[in-house]
Amino acid sequence: MMKDIDAVLFDLDGSLVDSMGIWKEIDVEYLGRYHIPLPEGLQGEIEGMSFSETASYFKERFCIPEDVDQIKEDWNRMAWDKYTHQVPLKDGAREFVEYCRANGIRLGIATSNSRQLVENVMSVHGILDYFDTIVTGCDVEKGKPAPDVYLEAARQCRVDPERCLVFEDIIPGIMAGKAAGMKVCAVADEYSRHQEQEKRHLSDYFIKDYLDIMEKI
Template sequence: MRHKMLWDMDAVIFDMDGSLVDSMWLWKAIDIEYLGRYGISLPEDLQSRIEGMSFSETAVYFKEHFPIPDSLEEIKAAWNRMAWDKYMHEVPLKPGIPEFLNGCRENGIRLGIATSNSRELVENVAEVHNLRAYFTSIVTGCDVARGKPSPDIYLEAARQLEVAPARCLVFEDIVPGILAGKSAGMRVCAVEDAYSLQSREEKKALADYYINDFRGLFISEG
């Protein structure tokens, strides 16, 4: 038996960081380390400024706002190197994800990922956690014209999944992502995440549903 939020859905689209995997914490750590290489302190409001930006948009922001000698490609390559070991060894799936993915597959619900992260990292995460076979579509922010909160990434995921936006359910953990899903005409379930606890009430107000984790969204009828 599926949760009511899934009753008339043909596809589920996940944001990755903070929704599919518990990884939002690592990006602040990487920003501190990377800027520290050049003697730059992390601005207190940096995370809120770049929230929702694609991997490439974030690199442009860093290049424009900080005295960094690296090229855009060098910045992104450095972030990929710094993040990969953490994703491989320190980033777990959100509780209940394996059971939820199996439930979706058994019920014929198509699965996609729409992430602001780099393709290299999302493909690596999918491989480490044996997720690749579940997902028909993986779209990154660099694949579309505008990052979240614009709807582009979710509309492209729906196109690849061949499902009408109104029949897609999005799982998101940050406000710009929730806004992106709603702007795409999709139903959105906000996901609890330690990184965005200060936005909990706003997330609940903007989203159609709110969950602490993915346990119990499919219940065996046997």
Template sequence: MLKNVEAVIFDLDGTLIDSMWMWKSIDIDYLGRYGIAMPDDLQKQIEGMSFSETAEYFKERFQIPDSLDQIKSDWNRMAWDKYLNEVPLKDGVVEFLEHLKMFGIPMGIATSNSRELVDLIIEKHGIKKYFTTIRTSCEVAKGKPSPDIYLLVAKDLGVHPDRCLVFEDVLQGIMAGKNANMKVCAVYDEYSDLQEKEKRDLADYFVYSMKEVLDM
């Protein structure tokens, strides 16, 4: 998997940390404030969107009266305690990051989450030191499946896209990596369990945890 790879880029939620489960409950609670039941298709519709794109989608679809900044601030506040106290690293993450560091392979994060929550969780788990660059989709023109975020991180790392390996847990993210002409390893996550066959078909590799990569 690491043959001819000069840099590794990770998604965050569902890939490095076990956090996808909590966003559905936050969406339910947030829409409940306005007396709106969460539609069944919501999670699929917003998958891959940047934090800002998601706020715009909510404001338009559900006619939320608050500003985009207020919507994002409310989400950060609702997620903060969960990220601080209930969101663990996924199995084998630290061991794999150490392995890459030992072999001098630079690493980056390309995430759709907010910068505030990204900084919180990587500081909490002590993994910030492994990453040369950390970018959010709010810093590029379009979120995933657009390749923009992955191309930006590759540029930061000074590595050509076809020499990058991406780790992603959802279809829109896998598509973003492939659209950037990078090799992609799909990562199992309970949240996207029903997408496993599609993830396997689309990605170059599939693993249930980072420990599998080390075993390879």
């Protein structure tokens, strides 16, 4: 898996940290302010959207009176404590990140989440400084499954896309990495367990967690 790889690019939620369930809690709480029940399948509909795209989607679909910037600010505030105290790294993730850093492999995060929350959770776990770049869906024209966020992360790492390895837990993210011309490793996550066979089919590799890699290198 690591042969001819000069940069490793991680999605954040569900790929590097166990946080996918938290966003469902936030959606329930946020929509509850407006007495709107959480629609069935909402998480699937917004998969891969950037933070701004998701806020615009909520505003339009649910007729939220606040503007998009206020919606994002509210979500960041609601998620801040959860990301600080309730979001662990995936098993073996710290060891793998340290291995990459020690072996001269550049590291990047390419996420649909907000920069504030990425920096928060990486700082909490003491690994923020290991990363060469953080690119969010709001930094590029199109969110996943478009390849924009991964191509920009590779550019900022100064590494050709074909020498990048992507870790992703959701299908739009896997598609984004493949569309960018990168190798993609799918990561198991409880949130997307029902899609495991499709994830295996679309990706180059599949891991349960990063201990799977550390046992082999």
